[in-house]
Amino acid sequence: xxxxxxxxxxxxTMLMSIRTxxxxxxxxxxxAADGSLALEKLKAGAKFDLIITDINMPNMGGMDxxxxxxxxxxxxxxxxxxxxxxxxxxxxxxxxxxxxxxWLVKPISGNDLLKVVKQVVPGA
Amino acid sequence: MxxxxxxxxxxxxxxxxxxxxxxxxxxxEIAWNILIPLNGSVSSxxxxxxxxxxxxxxxxxxLLRQLESSNYLTSKLNIEALHRLLISTPEIxxxxxxxxxxxxxxxxxxxxxxxxxxxxxDEQIANLTxxxxxxxxxxxxxxxxxxxxxxxxxxxISDFREYSNRRFEMQDEDDKAIRKMIGQIESLKPLAGxxxxxxxxxxxxxxxxxxxxxxxGELGRGFAVVAEEVRELSRQVDTTASRISQEVDGIAQMAxxxxxxxxxxxxxxxxxTWLETMEAETERLTENLQSAVQELxxxxxxASEATTLVRASLLESLGHVQFQDITRQQLEVIQQALSExxxxxxxxADFVQNDSQAEFNFDMPEGEQLLEQLRSRYTMTSQxxxxxxxxxxxxxxxxxxxxxxxx
Numbered sequence: 001x002x003x004x005x006x007x008x009x010x011x012x013t014m015l016m017s018i019r020t021x022x023x024x025x026x027x028x029x030x031x032a033a034d035g036s037l038a039l040e041k042l043k044a045g046a047k048f049d050l051i052i053t054d055i056n057m058p059n060m061g062g063m064d065x066x067x068x069x070x071x072x073x074x075x076x077x078x079x080x081x082x083x084x085x086x087x088x089x090x091x092x093x094x095x096x097x098x099x100x101x102x103w104l105v106k107p108i109s110g111n112d113l114l115k116v117v118k119q120v121v122p123g124a
Numbered sequence: 125m126x127x128x129x130x131x132x133x134x135x136x137x138x139x140x141x142x143x144x145x146x147x148x149x150x151x152x153e154i155a156w157n158i159l160i161p162l163n164g165s166v167s168s169x170x171x172x173x174x175x176x177x178x179x180x181x182x183x184x185x186x187l188l189r190q191l192e193s194s195n196y197l198t199s200k201l202n203i204e205a206l207h208r209l210l211i212s213t214p215e216i217x218x219x220x221x222x223x224x225x226x227x228x229x230x231x232x233x234x235x236x237x238x239x240x241x242x243x244x245x246d247e248q249i250a251n252l253t254x255x256x257x258x259x260x261x262x263x264x265x266x267x268x269x270x271x272x273x274x275x276x277x278x279x280x281i282s283d284f285r286e287y288s289n290r291r292f293e294m295q296d297e298d299d300k301a302i303r304k305m306i307g308q309i310e311s312l313k314p315l316a317g318x319x320x321x322x323x324x325x326x327x328x329x330x331x332x333x334x335x336x337x338x339x340x341g342e343l344g345r346g347f348a349v350v351a352e353e354v355r356e357l358s359r360q361v362d363t364t365a366s367r368i369s370q371e372v373d374g375i376a377q378m379a380x381x382x383x384x385x386x387x388x389x390x391x392x393x394x395x396x397t398w399l400e401t402m403e404a405e406t407e408r409l410t411e412n413l414q415s416a417v418q419e420l421x422x423x424x425x426x427a428s429e430a431t432t433l434v435r436a437s438l439l440e441s442l443g444h445v446q447f448q449d450i451t452r453q454q455l456e457v458i459q460q461a462l463s464e465x466x467x468x469x470x471x472x473a474d475f476v477q478n479d480s481q482a483e484f485n486f487d488m489p490e491g492e493q494l495l496e497q498l499r500s501r502y503t504m505t506s507q508x509x510x511x512x513x514x515x516x517x518x519x520x521x522x523x524x525x526x527x528x529x530x531x
Binding site for chain 1: 232235236239240243246435436438439440441442443444445446447448449450452453503504505508525527528529530531
């Protein structure tokens, strides 16, 4: 059965690029345009095998999303990858402390993304 | 009358052409990112913006040089001119900001269309791969089916060969039987000769008996009739023996002809040749079929390899199009900076217009503060690099870690 992945980004380009890449890799993809919309999905009980989120977004950024998601019992162990243009080491450390699984810097090639996803999603 | 501030914060900030030049540099970087992959419409907007910003920067520099000259602000006309320039600048920055927003929209639309095209290519490749897979399976089925037909044909040929060999053996037996029969028939011919000889002797005896009966006179008359009957019988036996001899000859000739026909070796050779030809043709057919199936499999494998490579290229391209999001974020930083410039120009315009104000007292951050504010909004290493390269400062080299890191 195809693994279910949630992608969170305020850029339509990023959403389409990542969605197409993951679908080519055989994954089922859902998207949200910011952290608060993603959190609504999670609170509504949607189950995901992986969450890929941007950091800088309107309404709710990636850091707050990670923090809130980790507080939900269903998402305590769900892998969360950040995908951002952010280059500051402090931000990277903050994401790590909040419980992110990995840090990816934009742009990322489709082949690299699929490799990472395969590494972090059990049974992918 | 307003006294020009000696070294006021406005002048300090405004004298920093670095701020404006930094904007120009930022735009040059964005233009570089966008001009390469996108078409002329986006490039022309970027060039237009660059032109406007450069023109504004030149005007401001010129004014600042004049401001620095003594007593320039004492002229009412010059104050009005400066006010007009300052009041129009926010409009220009707002216009530029909107143009930048449009660049973002245009590039996003272009990239989305591009990705839609890439997705279409991927769908076509998926269809092609499915078709190839189907063809491969179909060819393998054909191969299996053909092998079964060929095996069946080979069995039929083998059966026919066995039958033919058996038939040749039977023919040999028939040959022997016919030869034996001919021999037996021909052995009848001397018997006909013996019968004819006996008939001739009987006829001679009957003639002598007739002569003797004639000598005996009346007493021999009865005997003469018998002798005559014996002569007649001898003639009939002779005629019959002659016919028997002819019939035996005829039967012997017919049997010999049939035997000759039966023994015609050319027909056997023809059959053997035909069988061998059929075997050779079947073998060639099998080889051709196997070769065709192998060729088809090889073509399918090559096509499959090619589609894998195309998919890999597509995946790479899907990464490359993310430049649009990066560019959008760069544009947003510049838009924010432009917007802040507009606020400061408005404040400067208010100050210049209010000639009753004796003191220069509006709140304007120092140029360094402004630049630091700008730096704080950077998210990318490239933005920090440009900033540091231009201002001669440094930023933490270790701030950028690996582009992929799993914790």
